[in-house]
Structure formats: structure tokens, C-alpha cells
Amino acid sequence: MKSQQKEKESLFSPRYRKLISNPLSLENPITVQVLGICSALAVTTKLKPAFVMALSVTVVVALANVVISLLRNGIPSRIRIIVQLTVVAALVILVDQVLKAFVYDVSKQLSVFVGLIITNCILMGRLEAFAMANKPWPAFLDGIGNGLGYSWILIALGFFRELFGNGTLWGYRIIPQSFYEAGYFNNGLLILPPAALILVGTIIWIQRSRNKNLIEEY
Amino acid sequence: MQESINIFVKSIFIDNMIFAYFLGMCSYLAVSKSVKTAVGLGIAVIFVQVITVPVNYLLNKYMLTPGALTWISPRLADVDLNFLSFIMFIAVIASMVQLVEMIIEKFSPALYNSLGIFLPLIAVNCAILGGSLFMQEWEFENFGQTVAFGLGSGTGWALAIIAIAAIREKIRYSDIPKPLRGLGISFILTGLMAIAFMSFLGIKI
Amino acid sequence: MSNSYIFRYAAILVVLVAVILSSAAMILKPLQDKNIAIAKMRGILEACNLHPTADDAVQMYEQFISREVVINPQGEEISIYDVKSKEFVLGTTRAFEVDLKTQLKHKSAGEDYILPLYDFVSQNDTLLVIPVHGRGLWGPIYGNIALKTDRNTIGGARFFHDKETPGLGAEIDQYWFSDQFKGKQIFDGSGKFVSVRPIKGGAGKLPESQRIHGVDAVSGGTITSNGLGTTIDHVLGSYVVYLTK
Numbered sequence: 001m002k003s004q005q006k007e008k009e010s011l012f013s014p015r016y017r018k019l020i021s022n023p024l025s026l027e028n029p030i031t032v033q034v035l036g037i038c039s040a041l042a043v044t045t046k047l048k049p050a051f052v053m054a055l056s057v058t059v060v061v062a063l064a065n066v067v068i069s070l071l072r073n074g075i076p077s078r079i080r081i082i083v084q085l086t087v088v089a090a091l092v093i094l095v096d097q098v099l100k101a102f103v104y105d106v107s108k109q110l111s112v113f114v115g116l117i118i119t120n121c122i123l124m125g126r127l128e129a130f131a132m133a134n135k136p137w138p139a140f141l142d143g144i145g146n147g148l149g150y151s152w153i154l155i156a157l158g159f160f161r162e163l164f165g166n167g168t169l170w171g172y173r174i175i176p177q178s179f180y181e182a183g184y185f186n187n188g189l190l191i192l193p194p195a196a197l198i199l200v201g202t203i204i205w206i207q208r209s210r211n212k213n214l215i216e217e218y
Numbered sequence: 219m220q221e222s223i224n225i226f227v228k229s230i231f232i233d234n235m236i237f238a239y240f241l242g243m244c245s246y247l248a249v250s251k252s253v254k255t256a257v258g259l260g261i262a263v264i265f266v267q268v269i270t271v272p273v274n275y276l277l278n279k280y281m282l283t284p285g286a287l288t289w290i291s292p293r294l295a296d297v298d299l300n301f302l303s304f305i306m307f308i309a310v311i312a313s314m315v316q317l318v319e320m321i322i323e324k325f326s327p328a329l330y331n332s333l334g335i336f337l338p339l340i341a342v343n344c345a346i347l348g349g350s351l352f353m354q355e356w357e358f359e360n361f362g363q364t365v366a367f368g369l370g371s372g373t374g375w376a377l378a379i380i381a382i383a384a385i386r387e388k389i390r391y392s393d394i395p396k397p398l399r400g401l402g403i404s405f406i407l408t409g410l411m412a413i414a415f416m417s418f419l420g421i422k423i
Numbered sequence: 424m425s426n427s428y429i430f431r432y433a434a435i436l437v438v439l440v441a442v443i444l445s446s447a448a449m450i451l452k453p454l455q456d457k458n459i460a461i462a463k464m465r466g467i468l469e470a471c472n473l474h475p476t477a478d479d480a481v482q483m484y485e486q487f488i489s490r491e492v493v494i495n496p497q498g499e500e501i502s503i504y505d506v507k508s509k510e511f512v513l514g515t516t517r518a519f520e521v522d523l524k525t526q527l528k529h530k531s532a533g534e535d536y537i538l539p540l541y542d543f544v545s546q547n548d549t550l551l552v553i554p555v556h557g558r559g560l561w562g563p564i565y566g567n568i569a570l571k572t573d574r575n576t577i578g579g580a581r582f583f584h585d586k587e588t589p590g591l592g593a594e595i596d597q598y599w600f601s602d603q604f605k606g607k608q609i610f611d612g613s614g615k616f617v618s619v620r621p622i623k624g625g626a627g628k629l630p631e632s633q634r635i636h637g638v639d640a641v642s643g644g645t646i647t648s649n650g651l652g653t654t655i656d657h658v659l660g661s662y663v664v665y666l667t668k
Contacts (some may be wrong), residue, residue, distance in 0.1 A: 022370055036243070036244070038241050038242055038243045038244060038344035038345075038348075041240040041243075042238075042239050042240055042241075043383050046380065069361075074431040074432065075432070076428060077434055079429055079432070079433060081312075082312065082433075083432075083433075083436060085308055085309075085312060086305070086354050086436060086437075086440055087440075089304050089305040089308050090305065090440045090443065090444055091306050092304055093301055093302070093444055093445070094443075094447050095448075096301075096304070097301060097447050097448060097451045097455070098451065100451070100455045100458065101451040101454035101455050101458070102421060102454070104455075104458035104459075104461075104462065104477075105477070108462075111355055112348065112352055112354075115303075115304045115307075115347065115351045116241070116322065116344050116347060116348055116351065118304055118308055118347060119308070119341065119342050119344045119346075119347045119348075120344070121244040124342055142227060146544060175334045185284035192413075193237060193238050193239070193240070193412055193418070194409040194410070194412035194413045195409070196235070196240070196407035196409075197240070197406070197409035197412060198405070198406050198410075200405045201398070201402050201403070201404075201405030201406035201409065202402075202406075204397075204398075204401050204402040204405065205395070205397050205398045205402045206397075207219045207397075208396075208397035208398070209395075209396075209397035210400065212395075212396075212397075215396050215397055215399060215400075216399050216400030216401065224646070301444060301445075301447075302444065305440075305444075355562060356562040357558070357562060357563055359558075391507040
């Protein structure tokens, strides 16, 4: 009884909290570990799809981590990767079906990129590195943490690209008409793919100049 | 035929997997430190892409689209297995990669030695799954077009990784602000290359 | 671990995943179908210059679309569905449920086919809505064209193209493009079908007498513009028998 209580108390112990907070900065999956940008940059032209994409990835990472962690003692090591892929693909299909049923407009904008969550390197990375060796609860937190670390970058990109590229946020006009009449122009470049890459580069730059430990030697 | 050539050109230069859709960025950034390895990975991607896109096209056409199963029995006309496409595509890709690896190992050990280490990496390369998903989304009309698309998108990806590898080899000797070194500058360079590639939008095809 | 364990493990996993996925697909299918239907209704209403949202599309559709008509290749009405009373006046096929893409495939294969159209009636407008479907270079183009009561002048149009080069590329789903179609005519003075097509470099390039059959093409989307032109030509062409009746 006592030991059970102890375990419960430790659900949010400092070690567990680190699982969530570390991926937000020091071990950010995008800017530090270079994982998982593929499936996401293309949907950051607007805030809404970026947000839905971020949410989907977080859900999939967290759940996949839990499932694999529950299965970890039974998975035959020879078909480990295939089992992981199957679990991930099944979760992604579920997410895709739910999106199509409840937010059809956004799911159309996300088009193939939801499916590409399957090959998102964050997923396989976390499954191999963490879920295979840890209990479900820490695995869940690790998934949420990594998902969030990934999310804030996507949402930041979506925010800048939509605000300055289109003058709107979440589809609502933010920059008033009078600005345009006074000669303000939307920065069309931000809507185009290259801008996403340059913005990510800039985020990495800012992050690394504030935290010198992350600097690479070429 | 002309349509296929259009698709080939467009998928290399205009709808480039890296510059327009950012697909396969993980290996693009991780394996682009030297031109030699970049060439190896690039060729392997072209190879796998040319095989998986057409195979998945057949799978999609004869199994997954609504009513595709009528070739087995007309009674199956209402069956819609589309929700299985992600899992089927990734299964085909994983097994194709495995198969290609075994075939190369058996028949050309030299090629295997240079490509071998990259092949397992490719199964989880977004550009490969992306190619198959785009094939489904864009509803290509015939087998030839999917081969053209597979070849084109693979070549586009290879071109991108070889180019960035060449630049990264040279940039070693440049004085880049410290926090920007490595990952940061690679992103910005890719962005600049993407802008350059946008000039191809003007091609009249 | 023995091989038999691996096989058993894999088999159980596959069955489990299959059960979960198919039940999810079955449970969510009605909702997804409803979304697709709403998107289709919005497309039809937008061609009639209305701007329904996802919430009021069904209600507006029932309010303004009076009849759904299905015609055969000879231009005869074979099925009429009254949207308000939800009853068939003739036949048993709802135009809304006819998949134009499949029917056009039947047509090019030389098989029997049917075509859908919609009657739109509001206080200011009476329009005949014709759906169109075809290809750009990347992916399908679809949309609707609404003809005025003379069955010649276009009263409104709206097109969609799911996949285009992000940012640039063909913006045929923009209103500035589809609004150009208003007032254009699909038959020439002598009653011959000439269609309406996007003209590269602008409709102004055409001789004066032809301008009523052309609109400005989108820049950077030659193939898509041409594809749309061919699509409109091809699909409207299939309706000519009916329109000239």
C-alpha cells in the first residue's frame, strides 16, 4: 500500500518532469536532434494546419510510445522494427480517419502529410531509444515532451508565416486594411517553401547563440 | 508519352521532394557531409523510388481504391479499402527495400558494398513514402507516368543531396558565426537553393 | 525466441490491428461521407455566387436547389429528384449521388453513361448547375459551372484543384479567376458549341468577337489552365445535346 502511494507521488517527480521539459529546449527533436522535420514544414504556411499537424504528431508519439512500452517484453527482437512500424501506421490511420471525420477542411489541407507521420523520424527514434527500455508512464511523458518540443517549432513557423505572409492568423484578418492602404504589403516569400527552411535556420541560430553547449563543429 | 516526360521534368525541378515538400530531410541533413556518401544515398533513393512508386500504384489500383476489387468478383464493388493505404504502402516499401538489398547482395557485391549501408535507412525516408502517397493523391493515369514520377522525384532528391553535400564540403573553410555552424547554415543554404530552384517554375511544360 | 513464437506474435498483431482499423473506419465512415457531401454542396452553391459555410450548406442546398436531374447521352431526363419534398418525380437516381468521374470514364470507354445536373432557384437567379471534372498536370480539377436560363450565358463558376505547387502555380480555385467566367457564353452566334477557355496572356489577345469565349489564364500554371480548358470543353460538350433541346 505504502509503496503504491510512493509510486503515485512520483508520477510527476523531477525526473519525470524533465522528460517533458528537456525536449522543449535542450533536446529539441527538430533543432537539436534534426529529427522529423520532413513531414511538417510543408503544412506550416498557415497556423491552423500547423496546429492540427502538431497535435496529431504529439498524440501519435505519445500513444505509440505507450503501446510499444507495454509490448516491450514480448516483441521478438527480429521483427522489432516491423512491429513498431505496424503500430505507428495503425495509429496514424486512426488519426487520419478522425481528422477526416471531424475537421474535414484541415484534413484536406494536410493531404498526404498526415500519412507521412509514419516515417517521421521522431517516432522511430523515440520508440527505439526510449519506449523499448522504459515503463509506459515515463514513455508516455517522453512522447508528450517530444511531441510538444516538435509542436512549438511548427506553431511558431505557422504563426510567422501566416501573420506576415498573409496578414491573417487562424484565418482571421489581423493586419488591418488601413495598413495596406498606407502601402503595407504581405511578404509573399514567407508563404513559399524556402521561407520555412530559412526560418528554421534562424530559430536554430537564436537557440544556439543562447545556449553555447549546442554549437557544432561543422 | 509527352505527359510522362512533363511529369519527369516537373518532379525533378519544380515539385522537388526537398525544396518544395521538405521530404526526406532527416537523411538529407544527416548524410550530406561528404559528396561521396551523398551520391551513394542518392542513387539508392532513385533505385528504391523507381520500384516502390509503380508497385504501390498497382496495389492502389487493384486493391485499395473503392471498387478496385471487382477483378476478383463483381460482388466486391462496394468494398473500399482506402483506409489501409498507409499501412500497405509502408509494408511494400519495407519489403521492397529488403528485397532490393538481398538481390544486390547476391548479384553485385561491389554495388552492395557501396549502397548496402544506405538501404535500411531508406525504408523510413519520408521521400519514399511521400512519393507513393503523392502518386495516390495525384491520380496518375497509367503505369508509365508512375515510373516517370518515381524516377523524377528520386532524381530530384538525389540532385538536392549531392548539391548540398558539395556546398557543405566547401563551406568548411568559411567563417560562419559559431551558433549557425552545422545544422543552422544547412537549413539556410537549403532555403537559398530552394529559392534558386523556384526559377524553374517558369519552365513551359 | 523460436520461429513459431514470432509467427504467432505477428499473426495476433496483424489480426488485432486489422480489427481496430476496420471498426474505426466503419464507425467514422458516416461522418466522413457527410463531410464529403457538404463539400460537394458548397461547391455547387458557390458556383451560384453564394458563400455557404460548413454549417449552413445543407440547409442552403435544400433551400435553393429545387431539382436534381439525371440525363442520358441523348439528352433525355431520366431521373428527377425534388429536393424540397425529397421525392422522385421521375426515375430513381439522385444526381447528387452520381459520380461524374466514373461516368466520364464510362463515356471515354464507349459505354453507357449518365450525367448529373442541378436546378438552382433563388429570388434573383435561376441557374442550371453543371458539374465538371478533369485533370491538371498534378491531380484532378473539379468544379461547377452555372448557366443562366438562356442555357448559354454563364452566371457563375467555381473550380478546385487539390494539389498545386504551394504558393505559386495555378490558382484556379481563387475567386478572381472563377469570377471572370460570369457573362461569358458557351455557344457562338450561330448556335455552335465553342466552350469557354482560359487564354494564356489574357483574353484580350483574342479577336473582339471571340472574347466572350475566353478568360485570362493563371500565370505559371499553363498545364492546369489548358487542363481546365479541355475539361470544360469535354464535359460541357457532353451536355450540349441536352442544352440545345
